[in-house]
Amino acid sequence: xxxxxxxxxxxxxxxxxxxxxxxxxxxxxxxxxxxxxxxxxxxxxxxxxxxxxxxxxxxxxxxxxxxxxxxxxx
Amino acid sequence: xxxxxxxxxxxxxxxxxxxxxxxxxxxxxxxxxxxxxxxxxxxxxxxxxxxxxxxxxxxxxxxxxxxxxxxxxxxxxxxxxxxxxxxxxxxxxxxxxxxxxxxxxxxxxxxxxxxxxxxxxxxxxxxxxxxxxxxxxxxxxxxxxxxxxxxxxxxxxxxxxxxxxxxxxxxxxxxxxxxxxxxxxxxxxxxxxxxxxxxxxxxxxxxxxxxxxxxxxxxxxxxxxxxxxxxxxxxxxxxxxxxxxxxxxxxxxxxxxxxxxxxxxxxxxxxxxxxxxxxxxxxxxxxxxxxxxxxxxxxxxxxxxxxxxxxxxxxxxxxxxxxxxxxxxxxxxxxxxxxxxxxxxxxxxxxxxxxxxxxxxxxx
Amino acid sequence: xxxxxxxxxxxxxxxxxxxxxxxxxxxxxxxxxxxxxxxxxxxxxxxxxxxxxxxxxxxxxxxxxxxxxxxxxxxxxxxxxxxxxxxxxxxxxxxxxxxxxxxxxxxxxxxxxxxxxxxxxxxxxxxxxxxxxxxxxxxxxxxxxxxxxxxxxxxxxxxxxxxxxxxxxxxxxxxxxxxxxxxxxxxxxxxxxxxxxxxxxxxxxxxxxxxxxxxxxxxxxxxxxxxxxxxxxxxxxxxxxxxxxxxxxxxxxxxxxxxxxxxxxxxxxxxxxxxxxxxxxxxxxxxxxxxxxxxxxxxxxxxxxxxxxxxxxxxxxxxxxxxxxxxxxxxxxxxxxxxxxxxxxxxxxxxxx
Numbered sequence: 001x002x003x004x005x006x007x008x009x010x011x012x013x014x015x016x017x018x019x020x021x022x023x024x025x026x027x028x029x030x031x032x033x034x035x036x037x038x039x040x041x042x043x044x045x046x047x048x049x050x051x052x053x054x055x056x057x058x059x060x061x062x063x064x065x066x067x068x069x070x071x072x073x074x
Numbered sequence: 075x076x077x078x079x080x081x082x083x084x085x086x087x088x089x090x091x092x093x094x095x096x097x098x099x100x101x102x103x104x105x106x107x108x109x110x111x112x113x114x115x116x117x118x119x120x121x122x123x124x125x126x127x128x129x130x131x132x133x134x135x136x137x138x139x140x141x142x143x144x145x146x147x148x149x150x151x152x153x154x155x156x157x158x159x160x161x162x163x164x165x166x167x168x169x170x171x172x173x174x175x176x177x178x179x180x181x182x183x184x185x186x187x188x189x190x191x192x193x194x195x196x197x198x199x200x201x202x203x204x205x206x207x208x209x210x211x212x213x214x215x216x217x218x219x220x221x222x223x224x225x226x227x228x229x230x231x232x233x234x235x236x237x238x239x240x241x242x243x244x245x246x247x248x249x250x251x252x253x254x255x256x257x258x259x260x261x262x263x264x265x266x267x268x269x270x271x272x273x274x275x276x277x278x279x280x281x282x283x284x285x286x287x288x289x290x291x292x293x294x295x296x297x298x299x300x301x302x303x304x305x306x307x308x309x310x311x312x313x314x315x316x317x318x319x320x321x322x323x324x325x326x327x328x329x330x331x332x333x334x335x336x337x338x339x340x341x342x343x344x345x346x347x348x349x350x351x352x353x354x355x356x357x358x359x360x361x362x363x364x365x366x367x368x369x370x371x372x373x374x375x376x377x378x379x380x381x382x383x384x385x386x387x388x389x390x391x392x393x394x395x396x397x398x399x400x401x402x403x404x405x406x407x408x409x410x411x412x413x414x415x416x417x418x419x420x421x422x423x424x425x426x427x428x429x430x431x432x433x434x435x436x437x438x
Numbered sequence: 439x440x441x442x443x444x445x446x447x448x449x450x451x452x453x454x455x456x457x458x459x460x461x462x463x464x465x466x467x468x469x470x471x472x473x474x475x476x477x478x479x480x481x482x483x484x485x486x487x488x489x490x491x492x493x494x495x496x497x498x499x500x501x502x503x504x505x506x507x508x509x510x511x512x513x514x515x516x517x518x519x520x521x522x523x524x525x526x527x528x529x530x531x532x533x534x535x536x537x538x539x540x541x542x543x544x545x546x547x548x549x550x551x552x553x554x555x556x557x558x559x560x561x562x563x564x565x566x567x568x569x570x571x572x573x574x575x576x577x578x579x580x581x582x583x584x585x586x587x588x589x590x591x592x593x594x595x596x597x598x599x600x601x602x603x604x605x606x607x608x609x610x611x612x613x614x615x616x617x618x619x620x621x622x623x624x625x626x627x628x629x630x631x632x633x634x635x636x637x638x639x640x641x642x643x644x645x646x647x648x649x650x651x652x653x654x655x656x657x658x659x660x661x662x663x664x665x666x667x668x669x670x671x672x673x674x675x676x677x678x679x680x681x682x683x684x685x686x687x688x689x690x691x692x693x694x695x696x697x698x699x700x701x702x703x704x705x706x707x708x709x710x711x712x713x714x715x716x717x718x719x720x721x722x723x724x725x726x727x728x729x730x731x732x733x734x735x736x737x738x739x740x741x742x743x744x745x746x747x748x749x750x751x752x753x754x755x756x757x758x759x760x761x762x763x764x765x766x767x768x769x770x771x772x773x774x775x776x777x778x779x780x781x782x783x784x785x786x787x788x789x790x791x
Contacts, residue, residue: 002113002219002271002297003716003790006077022075022706024714025645029196032222032337041077043274043328044714046166046216046790047194048223050337051274051328053077058327062080065300068089075709084773122775167787171464184460191787192641193715201641220790299773415470415783435780 004045006053009038019044077327081298090303091126097310098128106132106262107309108399110252111269112139112428113297119432121299131306134399135429137251138269140215140244141168142397142421142428143352147384148244149174152213154380155242156187162205163189164198165213172421175385179213195227195241202231202239211374214241219271221245221363222337225344228365228372240374243365246350248272249280250361255398256288263399265309267302268294270325275341277333281321289319296325344369353387353421354394393420396429403430410434468677468723469782494673495539497605504605506541508532511598517564520634521649524597525568527725530654531676532601533577537656538672538728540611540663541603546572548582548599553592564595575654577601609663615670618693620759621737623730625658625744626651626752627703628680629722632786633711644714646707651749653726658747665743668733675729678782681720683729684767685781694764697757697779700772720769721782731759 007019007028015031019042030036030049042049098105109115115135118124124133137143149169153176156163163179170191171180183189188208192198195212202210214224224241231239248269256263268281273294284290291312295305305324311317323329343366350362365373387393390408395401403409403422413419415431422428464471476492488496495508510531517524529546536543548568552561572579630651637646655674662669675683684695704719712719726749732740737755744750762768767779 002111002217002269004219004271004274005710005714007714021710021714023647024707024710026643029226031226032334032340034336043271045219045271046223047196048226050219050222050271051334054327058077058080061304061324061327065081065083065086065089065304068093068304069083069085070089075706075713078713087773120777121773122771122777125775126773166790168790170787180462180464181460184462190641193643197641197643216790415780435778 002045004043004050006041007044009036009040009042011038012036017042017049019049078298081296081300083300086300087126087303090300090307094131094303094307094310095128097307097314097316098131101310101314102130104130104132105264105310105313106134107265107267107306108134108136108255108263109267110136110138110248111267111272112142113271114138114267114269114295114302115429115432117297117299118302119435123299123302127306131310135396135432136255136399137352137355137397138248139422139428140217140220140246141172142393143246143251143354144169144172144215144244144421145351145353146174146386147351147382148242149178150176150382150384151375151380152179152242153177153182154382155211155374155378156182156189158209158378158380160207161188161209161211162201163187163211163213164192164195164201165189166215167191169213169215171418173418175387176383195224199227199231199236199239202236206238209238209240209378211240211242211378213244215244217246217248217269217272218275218341219269221345222275222334222341225341228344228369229340231372232369239372240377241365241372242374243345243363245345245363246352247347247361247363249276249283250358251352251355252281253283254355254358256284256290258398263290264313265290266292267305267309268292268321270294270296270301270328273323273325273329273333275334275337278321278323278329278331285319285321291319292321294321294323294325294329296328301325352397354397388419391420393422393430396422403433406430464783466677467782468682469721471783472677473781493539494535495541495603497539506536506539506603506605507600508535508539509598509600510535511596513593513596514635515593516635516638517560517594519638519650522652523564523567524595525564526571527650527652528597528599529568529571529575529577530652530725532599533575533654533656534674534726534728536601536603537659538674540609540672541605542660543575543577543601543603543656545578545580546599546601548579548597549584550582551585551587551592551596553587553594554589556594561595571654575656606663608667609669611669611671613671613687613691616687616691616693616731616759617670617733618759618761619734620670620731621734621755622684622695622697622757622759623732623737623740623744624680624703624754624756625655625728625730625750626724626726627705627708628675628724628727629708629719630727631725632679632723633708633717633719636715636786637711642715644711646711648707648711651724651726653749655726655728655749658744658750659728661743661747662730662740665739666732666736668736669730669740670733671731673729674724675727676723676725679719679721679723680729681718681767681779681782684779687731688765688767690765692761692764694760694762694766694768695757696760696762696768696770698770701754701756703752703754717786720779721786734758
């Protein structure tokens with residue numbers, strides 16, 4: 001019930017933005033999320049941004065996953 | 075695709091699986107974890123994650139597919155609306171083939187009804203603008219991920235004074251259904267994998283009742299293989315007593331504990347909570363969303379005069395028990411023999427996320 | 439007892455065809471529904487032994503000369519799409535059906551049903567496109583038919599093409615020649631045609647830069663026959679995609695097929711749009727792609743030859759024929775788990791779930 005994908009904001013205009021994922025682009029509505037700016041990643045569901053992706057948290061999770069991998073190789 | 079691929083890393087997956095085996099080994103007994111999001115059901119099946127888990131960790135699927143839990147009466151209403159003159163029904167692809175006793179939107183299309191599949195409810199507004207001589211009715215399904223989107227579109231329609239757009243309101247909210255499952259005597263559940271994008275909207279608070287009242291841990295999970303495995307690991311660590319039993323957010327990159335306040339506000343502006351019927355489960359109090367009075371002119375049920383022929387599920391179909399996680403698709407006498415994706419008996423088979431469809435397509 | 443009897447009655451009712459059932463769009467999607475329509479309804483009335491194996495093209499013997507004979511209808515909407523049009527699709531489709539059957543495409547007929555009100559400019563554009571591709575490939579359009587139907591009774595234009603070609607000498611293709619250990623080769627990124635059409639539709643609005651892979655393959659296929667005498671089977675993955683073709687190959691066989699997720703050629707855009715709309719690329723149609731089963735010893739030289747041709751630049755070995763899970767197709771994920779690939783039930787629909 002939750003098919004939604006992180007896409008990068010490449011332009012904004014009022015309540016809409018153009019988002020991109022590896023060359024696939026669409027205009028979406030950003031009225032459900034505050035302070036969306038170019039370069040942000042937003043989670044896109046049914047033509048709307050439902051949240052901004054927090055890059056810091058994403059990087060932390062990625063680092064945790066790298067740690068899990070190196071733990072089993074010790 | 076950095077923020078997708080990084081969470082499908084093969085080495086990380088191997089590492090997580092190894093840790094899961096180790097903690098599950100310490101626990102020893104059978105552990106039953108339930109995921110309540112159809113997108114999780116699909117993701118687990120497509121990645122073959124069940125095969126990687128230890129014998130004593132059982133993953134069961136709950137009523138997390140909003141299409142599967144839409145009652146026969148809802149589909150019958152959509153069918154009846156499609157038969158009205160000068161009416162175009164617009165729908166997400168998910169609903170198109172779901173059967174009730176009276177057929178489906180796909181079958182209605184074959185009989186000449188005007189039905190269009192849209193990616194976004196906003197596309198339905200554009201159809202309404204292009205065809206002012208028609209009523210354009212959007213079939214509103216989904217959980218809390220989709221409710222603010224539909225609410226936003228209804229608000230927009232009011233602002234723009236669009237007079238020929240209506241919504242058949244069928245959105246539901248998931249935590250009440252989770253509580254019904256937990257308090258069901260048939261059930262033994264050791265943990266919940268909570269829906270990631272629903273939680274983007276509602277945050278973590280609605281799940282706190284599970285550790286507090288039932289001592290059941292919850293982890294809010296993302297959708298990639300690493301997310302789901304990491305969530306399973308966190309649940310096992312809590313069950314093993316290595317961590318306090320609580321609601322934990324694995325999907326930190328998208329979920330805030332308070333959720334998306336702006337989206338919740340818009341949702342609450344347009345919708346009010348009501349009792350709702352869940353296919354296979356029955357009436358669950360305060361589990362549905364109805365359109366508020368200020369927006370009633372966009373409520374299809376209120377505005378349109380339709381006589382609906384309500385159908386019922388075929389006897390023998392155990393979608394209800396499958397949705398509750400009590401039975402598996404393989405326990406159903408119709409599964410694969412008669413009930414198949416091209417000839418579905420119940421909703422669990424036709425919805426791409428339905429448990430039976432996922433088992434049929436992906437489980438060995 | 440009553441409960442058991444009532445369940446049995448339910449089972450019987452579900453199996454019997456209902457008299458007032460209608461044909462659905464999914465009957466034309468190339469998956470299970472299409473198969474069922476052909477096997478349970480059409481073959482009841484058409485039962486020629488040449489037809490029964492349901493080949494892409496029939497091989498008929500006329501006074502000692504082996505001729506391949508195929509027909510196809512084209513109903514695509516929109517009629518002009520990124521990378522082609524209904525005319526180009528019709529000619530390439532028929533050429534490819536002949537080529538994968540081991541024949542040199544020679545002559546084509548073209549029957550058109552045009553809806554009243556269809557623009558002359560568009561009609562001529564389509565004819566020009568067909569003429570252009572025919573000239574380029576050396577295939578001759580030698581006969582045809584034209585009908586016009588009332589406005590509202592035809593979706594713009596429908597085209598049916600029938601083609602005949604001469605079978606290559608010493609080329610025998612068929613499921614019966616497939617052996618355990620044979621390689622499964624694909625000509626390029628799957629699903630590009632159907633994906634580009636879906637994205638071009640009005641209610642989807644994703645800009646992808648994706649183009650249909652619609653192209654004639656006969657030259658590349660001739661080159662492949664030149665480097666290997668051990669090609670067992672070929673089919674172009676149109677409706678139902680690679681999933682449908684692989685399932686058709688294993689159906690009723692004493693072998694299975696195993697393919698590897700990380701070996702399937704994909705582009706970034708194809709991956710992205712599939713993630714966003716929830717599509718499985720293996721279930722989507724190509725119109726310039728081919729699935730080949732061949733002796734694995736020849737696999738590398740076949741792939742090298744294909745990659746030299748612009749229509750095969752992403753050719754890859756994606757799997758092998760096995761004796762495990764006979765009659766089934768298995769996909770192995772990159773991290774070691776596996777799942778079945780089933781015959782698609784019906785066409786793919788964009789989803790939110």
